Amino acid sequence: xxxxxxxxxxxxxxxxxxxxxxxxxxxxxxxxxxxxxxxxxxxxxxxxxxxxxxxxxxxxxxxxxxxxxxxxxxxxxxxxxxxxxxxxxxxxxxxxxxxxxxxxxxxxxxxxxxxxxxxxxxxxxxxxxxxxxxxxxxxxxxxxxxxxxxxxxxxxxxxxxxxxxxxxxxxxxxxxxxxxxxxxxxxxxx
Numbered sequence: 001x002x003x004x005x006x007x008x009x010x011x012x013x014x015x016x017x018x019x020x021x022x023x024x025x026x027x028x029x030x031x032x033x034x035x036x037x038x039x040x041x042x043x044x045x046x047x048x049x050x051x052x053x054x055x056x057x058x059x060x061x062x063x064x065x066x067x068x069x070x071x072x073x074x075x076x077x078x079x080x081x082x083x084x085x086x087x088x089x090x091x092x093x094x095x096x097x098x099x100x101x102x103x104x105x106x107x108x109x110x111x112x113x114x115x116x117x118x119x120x121x122x123x124x125x126x127x128x129x130x131x132x133x134x135x136x137x138x139x140x141x142x143x144x145x146x147x148x149x150x151x152x153x154x155x156x157x158x159x160x161x162x163x164x165x166x167x168x169x170x171x172x173x174x175x176x177x178x179x180x181x182x183x184x185x186x187x188x189x190x
Contacts, residue, residue, distance in 0.1 A: 003062045003071055006030060009116050010053050011100040015041070023051065023070070024100055026116060027059065031107040032100070035061055037070040050075045054082040054092050054120060079124045087129045090186055091136045094179045095119055098140065101173040102147055115142050133158045133187055140165045159188045 011032070012024040019041045026032050040047045050057060050073040060072035082088045095116075103112055119139035126132040137158055144151050144165070151168055155161050166180050 003060055004029065005058065005060055007076065007113075008057050008059045009055070009096075009113070009120075010051065010057070011096045013051075013053075019045075021051075022067070025057075025059065026099060026103065026113060027061075028110065028113045029108060031109055031112075032103050032105050033061070033068055034105070035059075035070045036067040040070075047073050052078060052083075053096070054079045054089075056117060056120075079120045081124045082120065087187055088123050088126065088132055090179065090183050091132050092120065092123055094177065094183045095136060095139065097177050097179050098169050099143065101169065101175055101177065102143070109146075111146050112143070115139055115146065118142075129187055130158070133162060137161045137165065140169075144168065162188055 006027040006029040008025040008027040010023055010025055014022045016022045016036065019039045021037045021040045023035050023037060024032060025035060037047050037051065039045050040051060042048070047070060052075070055078040056076040058074040058076055059070065062069045062071045082092050099112065099116060103109075119135060122135035122139070123132055126135055140162075141151060141153075149168065149172060151165065153161065153164070155164060162183070166177060169177055
């Protein structure tokens with residue numbers, strides 16, 4: 001069984017069997033991958049304390065016949081303010097869900113990784129919800145443009161722009177972005 005080291009960002013987490021979890025992770029060297037973290041729900045798990053959303057991680061991944069397995073993880077940077085503020089948390093969850101919907105598996109693209117990290121940094125430094133919404137829109141535009149969708153901007157207000165980006169993402173992915181309702185309720189229509 002071969003292993004590789006890479007940096008990554010957790011996009012999604014799902015329970016799998018009694019004590020295991022499956023993670024969808026965007027990695028610097030392999031793109032979007034699914035890994036199984038055996039025993040990660042146990043209190044004594046060596047992996048559990050490091051598997052946080054809104055952080056960059058160093059991962060050791062073992063290739064196996066079925067699913068890649070997470071063999072080790074180390075926290076590189078945790079974006080603490082994203083976890084502390086509800087509006088930042090919602091924006092980050094929405095952005096990660098959009099990345100997960102639009103990006104294909106096992107396709108390496110350093111620029112997508114850089115866009116996610118740039119968004120986390122901007123969100124971490126944002127002083128209020130208007131700045132956070134501006135950062136979200138800016139990085140959604142960068143992501144969509146980089147992926148080849150080149151959105152046409154027809155509105156100037158940030159709240160309307162977020163709604164237009166959401167419509168475009170829904171149209172492209174042909175799936176509903178589940179966290180949009182929470183984003184809309186707390187940032188767009190408040």
